[in-house]
Amino acid sequence: MRILIRTPDRDIAIEGGMLVEPSGDFDIRFDFDRGHVRPGLINAHDHLHRNHYGRLGEPPYPDAYAWARDVQLRYKELIARRHARPRREALLAGAWKNLFAGVTTVVHHDRWEADFERDFPLRVARIATVDSLGTAPDFVVPAAAPRFCTHLAEGVSAAAKQEVDTLDRMGMLSPRLIAVHGVGMDRDAIARFRASGAALVWCPTSNLFLLGRTAPRALLEGVDVLLGSDSLLSGDGDLLDEMRVARSLGFLSDERLTDAVGATAARRLGLAAPSLDPGAAADIIVLTKPPLEARAEDVVLVIVDGIPRVARLDLVPALGTLAIAGRIRRRAGISRWTAAWAADSTPATPPRGEKTLSTMGIFQ
Numbered sequence: 001m002r003i004l005i006r007t008p009d010r011d012i013a014i015e016g017g018m019l020v021e022p023s024g025d026f027d028i029r030f031d032f033d034r035g036h037v038r039p040g041l042i043n044a045h046d047h048l049h050r051n052h053y054g055r056l057g058e059p060p061y062p063d064a065y066a067w068a069r070d071v072q073l074r075y076k077e078l079i080a081r082r083h084a085r086p087r088r089e090a091l092l093a094g095a096w097k098n099l100f101a102g103v104t105t106v107v108h109h110d111r112w113e114a115d116f117e118r119d120f121p122l123r124v125a126r127i128a129t130v131d132s133l134g135t136a137p138d139f140v141v142p143a144a145a146p147r148f149c150t151h152l153a154e155g156v157s158a159a160a161k162q163e164v165d166t167l168d169r170m171g172m173l174s175p176r177l178i179a180v181h182g183v184g185m186d187r188d189a190i191a192r193f194r195a196s197g198a199a200l201v202w203c204p205t206s207n208l209f210l211l212g213r214t215a216p217r218a219l220l221e222g223v224d225v226l227l228g229s230d231s232l233l234s235g236d237g238d239l240l241d242e243m244r245v246a247r248s249l250g251f252l253s254d255e256r257l258t259d260a261v262g263a264t265a266a267r268r269l270g271l272a273a274p275s276l277d278p279g280a281a282a283d284i285i286v287l288t289k290p291p292l293e294a295r296a297e298d299v300v301l302v303i304v305d306g307i308p309r310v311a312r313l314d315l316v317p318a319l320g321t322l323a324i325a326g327r328i329r330r331r332a333g334i335s336r337w338t339a340a341w342a343a344d345s346t347p348a349t350p351p352r353g354e355k356t357l358s359t360m361g362i363f364q
Helices: 064-074 076-083 087-100 163-169 187-196 204-211 217-221 239-249 254-260 263-269 313-325
Strands: 002-006 011-015 018-020 028-031 036-039 041-046 103-108 123-125 128-132 148-152 177-181 199-202 225-227 284-287 299-304 307-311 326-331 334-339
Touching: 028 313, 041 087, 041 225, 041 239, 041 263, 064 076, 087 103, 087 299, 087 307, 087 326, 087 334, 103 299, 148 163, 163 187, 187 217, 199 217, 204 239, 225 239, 225 254, 225 263, 239 254, 254 263, 307 313, 313 326, 313 334
Parallel strands: 002 028, 041 103, 103 123, 128 148, 148 177, 177 199, 199 225
Antiparallel strands: 002 011, 011 018, 036 284, 284 299, 299 307, 307 334, 326 334
16 A cells, blocks of 8 residues: 655655655545644553543552552452453554554553554554563563653652662662652652663653652753653653643743654663655644643544554545545544544453553552
């Protein structure tokens, strides 16, 4: 299948999951009078199977551990009902949240799921993850793993604040580390974290909801920053919402925020650099507004691995016979044509005998 996308920015051609020169004949053609074409966004932190619970809690909390204990008691019955949702459906709920927002690659901060290798509409970066020091104090990351992610200093309690020191004593504070949150770091911890070469995933809306504050500006100014949406248990919307909130805080330049969901994220996660040049992977989105100003309603086309996954309804005729194999989905008041997946509602069997290091065990 050959696809041509024409926008005022530039012409993009796709064949076999790769970008190619925009010449020759095409099976599908999209012509946009206005719009911005760019590589798909990279979401460096989500829990795909937790996006259907809704935001839970009565914040602020001293740390994520207190929040987890509280919601597991306060919302026990609600959690049990929603936990009963078939696993694949839960994972796909998170996938479509991301795809509607122009995300084509995500880090799933939980165990690897077989579904990610079975007709899944979103790229999932395979990164070693550990929940946190509070739930896995003796964790060991294989020496061969080039990088690993863990929640770190997610809170302002004494326990959260000392986690950088603990990780340092374990010899795990290094360029391999991609830490998530970092809210409770004090001046000494920030200095050591910055000197270590570690990177930080910033999730401001989740932090502000749970803790009433987010990562210190001094920390963000001195390290490689990636951006994550977190799940809707604590995050407020999708990655585009996260980008706008991050921008409103004024901690980072527009260039660094754009790179936090693009070039910087790809480099730190070991992914190919985002590109619109021939030879790059065909993970492409079209927006009607610049990314830092856009909302999900401004995402008009999402292509992952050369396959249209999400399209505004007026683009359906251009899809030709491919349109018949799709379905209309509605999310957060937005309707889009989406690629149909034969196993959309097929329950997935969670891996047996696998231990999950998580403070959110009831959500697993």
